[in-house]
Amino acid sequence: TGYVTLDTGFVNTGSCQSAITYIDGDAGILRYRGYPIEQLAQNSTFLETSYLLIYGELPTTEQLTAFDSSIRHHTLLHEDMKRFFDGFPRDAHPMPVLASAVNALSTFYQDNLNPTDPAGVDLTTIRLMAKLPTIAAYAYKKSIGQPFLYPDNSLGTVENFLRMTFGFPAEPYEVNETARAALDLLLILHADHEQNCSTSTVRTVGSAQANMFASIAAGINALSGPSHGGANQAVLEMLENIHRSSDDVDGFVKRVKNREEGVRLMGFGHRVYKNYDPRAALVKKMADDVLTKLGVSDPLLDIAMELEQHALSDDYFIERKLYPNVDFYTGLIYKALGFPNRMFTVLFALGRLPGWIAQWREMMQDPAFKISRPRQIYTGPGERDYVGVGNR
Numbered sequence: 324t325g326y327v328t329l330d331t332g333f334v335n336t337g338s339c340q341s342a343i344t345y346i347d348g349d350a351g352i353l354r355y356r357g358y359p360i361e362q363l364a365q366n367s368t369f370l371e372t373s374y375l376l377i378y379g380e381l382p383t384t385e386q387l388t389a390f391d392s393s394i395r396h397h398t399l400l401h402e403d404m405k406r407f408f409d410g411f412p413r414d415a416h417p418m419p420v421l422a423s424a425v426n427a428l429s430t431f432y433q434d435n436l437n438p439t440d441p442a443g444v445d446l447t448t449i450r451l452m453a454k455l456p457t458i459a460a461y462a463y464k465k466s467i468g469q470p471f472l473y474p475d476n477s478l479g480t481v482e483n484f485l486r487m488t489f490g491f492p493a494e495p496y497e498v499n500e501t502a503r504a505a506l507d508l509l510l511i512l513h514a515d516h517e518q519n520c521s522t523s524t525v526r527t528v529g530s531a532q533a534n535m536f537a538s539i540a541a542g543i544n545a546l547s548g549p550s551h552g553g554a555n556q557a558v559l560e561m562l563e564n565i566h567r568s569s570d571d572v573d574g575f576v577k578r579v580k581n582r583e584e585g586v587r588l589m590g591f592g593h594r595v596y597k598n599y600d601p602r603a604a605l606v607k608k609m610a611d612d613v614l615t616k617l618g619v620s621d622p623l624l625d626i627a628m629e630l631e632q633h634a635l636s637d638d639y640f641i642e643r644k645l646y647p648n649v650d651f652y653t654g655l656i657y658k659a660l661g662f663p664n665r666m667f668t669v670l671f672a673l674g675r676l677p678g679w680i681a682q683w684r685e686m687m688q689d690p691a692f693k694i695s696r697p698r699q700i701y702t703g704p705g706e707r708d709y710v711g712v713g714n715r
């Protein structure tokens with residue numbers, strides 16, 4: 324009934340009011356709770372930024388310590404959960420493993436799932452923040468046939484994750500400070516991005532009063548797509564293909580412009596940023612610095628820089644306002660830190676988690692909150708009479 328305005332892809336449809344993240348796509352501005360991303364990148368930590376996003380203000384020392392210790396307290400997975408990982412094929416992509424395991428968490432904590440119970444919501448918040456790094460590390464260990472490491476709660480969340488990912492039970496693991504700081508910063512840059520596809524998914528699923536684990540598992544699945552978080556893996560594969568084949572950068576850009584088999588320049592373009600992506604500017608600066616500090620020389624970095632330069636001076640990309648997005652250079656850093664391509668989107672998920680949690684909680688507290696239920700314009704047949712199977 325009534326008039327329906329079609330907005331495929333919700334290009335210009337607001338779905339909520341939110342006090343979490345501000346983006347001005349024309350000016351290249353991104354702020355979490357009012358704080359410019361550049362200032363948080365320079366001064367904050369992932370833990371502190373997560374607190375800011377979830378609770379609305381930067382924490383005092385006491386608040387940050389309490390947040391940190393409750394997260395450390397909840398890093399273990401239930402022993403029964405560890406067996407889940409055995410059920411997946413050895414070559415399973417870690418993103419569906421991550422989403423399945425997060426969904427499964429709801430079966431272990433059934434007493435605290437009610438979205439209207441503030442204590443339960445707080446506990447689920449901490450459990451997710453604490454357990455996602457453990458799950459992510461186990462998904463990786465499973466894929467390479469190495470034993471799982473129990474979390475070491477004397478370590479902070481990022482160190483603990485690096486140790487569980489790259490360490491061995493039989494040896495002490497020394498966290499490389501350059502790697503830790505680089506990963507911490509990348510997690511800050513991914514921590515929220517207002518109503519992107521995965522966050523809108525988390526809100527949509529949560530709007531049916533589904534619990535936070537179920538909503539965030541859905542968000543992880545949305546993130547896995549190559550048009551969204553999966554782009555960081557796709558960028559590295561694109562750079563590897565260019566490097567491996569005789570295709571030079573010019574040749575590849577031509578194929579993109581000719582739209583050969585839907586070839587896109589992965590890591591370029593954004594629905595909201597039409598000038599530049601401030602996260603990409605920070606990541607580009609980091610990439611060179613981190614690779615140098617780690618003593619890594621990667622020919623793919625040169626290809627990426629050439630590709631960027633080429634695209635930025637080409638009319639096809641200029642006319643369409645296509646610039647590098649956050650995913651263009653992140654893969655090169657993750658690779659230098661030792662992560663295989665298939666883990667890149669998992670790292671994006673670890674970063675985006677506090678944003679998903681903050682948005683889910685904000686929605687549940689919004690007095691104007693309603694179940695998501697878009698309309699459509701029907702294009703099928705008009706009314707017709709049923710015909711029995713023998714007469715069709």
Ligand code: CMC
Nearest residue numbers: 549550551552554587588589590591592593594643648650
């Ligand atoms: N390479 C080549 N052409 C492109 C690209 C690209 N990466 N992105 C957009 N275009 C073209 C597109 O073909 C269209 O041209 P035309 O009007 O002639 O048909 C025009 O630019 C507008 O593109 P659109 O598809 O209408 O834009 P959108 O807002 O619907 O899509 C996007 C945004 C990010 C999905 C898209 O730019 C894309 O697929 N980029 C590559 C994947 C990627 O890097 N994704 C990560 C996004 S940032 C992090 C995140 O959200 O996870």
